[in-house]
Amino acid sequence: MVDLTAIILTKNESKNIVDCLKSIKGFAKRAVVVDSGSTDDTIEIAKNLNANVYFHKFENYARQFNWAIDNTNIDTKWTLRLDADERLTPLLCKELEQLMEQHDNDDVNGITMEAWYYFLGRCIKHGGSKKRKLMVFKTGIGRIEDRKMDEHTILSTGRSVATKERFLHYDFRNIDYFISKMNWYATREMQDYFEFLENTSQDKLNDKSIGETRKKKFGVYYRFPIFFRSWLLFIYFYIFKLGFLDGKEGFIYHYMYQRWYRCLVDAKIYEQLLTNKPFEETGDLKV
Template structure:
């Protein structure tokens, strides 16, 4: 018997992923809702064939798209599962999630942290600080909501505590290096918007979560080139990214010297040129 879960999946041109994603969760959830930002491939058709409810909505950013999904779904189940089309539950992790949801219907547990194993260039990465990649993707519907921010949005709980799963889920966000670079260029604009928003929050004495506070008060205080270099050294040497071979080196290099440095360059550009990135719209 399925657990009392509604799953929400946001999509755009995910025909290569959506069927496997839905099949990995369909036996443990009561309802699957797909919110699609006008795919031009077979994503919508395939999602419907798998039994999902499908809605379409123009994409602004991930947080606002997810808020729309929650609103349009009018969720009645005790639990909500946020899962991306390129993510999968394994038989073991699906069984564990089902048991945890069923076993905590009336406890103070309001969130469940899923563990993900990332695959890059066809290789599972176990080092470099990327394993396990953790996200609180399952939460009690009445006690969780997504942060309204341009980048790095999380589900936050209004009450209760979170527990962590023991079995791994799978993450297949890598399509090819061209897509990877384009996606991180898109991410970097959103991160730039987030930087200036957090700067204003700090000036206004607004409370920041620890990760954001650390980035604003330590990471961004370092010289632009130095912080990307330190980030690479941290990922590749201190967090043992070199143990993942060539794939680990490429991943660490692109994360630091492509993505993190690009964010820094866009922040510098914005300050020097008096312009601002909007950070809205979908990945092209």
């Protein structure tokens, strides 16, 4: 067991929380669950699996996670950012333990990981869907960027290294949930776009790869004509990045995410340009 606290944000995650907590059993010294109003038995399950449960009203992901960092009495050397629908594998836990021991007293203050993403029961292996992010950091050095969308962990000092092993991401429940979640994300994505235009969302990333991806989104993707760009994105990922190799599940995923979701974001951007209505807090995802 390593000197690490895992922070998991939840709301109605009874279907996920068991496997999530079991995946870090024997690895993380402590598991902290911050719940934002579950009406199922998420809290009871988490307590039965020896997690420390806290409650905090949800504003956005970044503020919720940063609240957890500041208010759950973390005294371990390392902190893990883990979503309820994510799992660590035994091989990944072993690699993380080695990396944390190796970099215990140097300037490596974060560890970045990629995901295997599962959609409709199938692992999406093609089309750039690995969802890379910095998930482990030395306590007191990492925080989440306070932005509406595409928030990442930033380090106040030092650098990060990457694992070879990947974590498992089971974000998909069913099509109805996926559509609701994409609609919720699209509102936040639209707000993030306008905040970028107004220069209110400043990048402080130490991760060059994520920084380059964000530059491509705002510096390249959004320069293409509205609505037309979502078609280009779908063609790029589905054809040129070989998304079609993942069969029907790959088609549904890439069409819904690259084409439909990005078109929905554009529709919300267009609506905002027409109405200029004040932004409203999107709150927690309603499920």
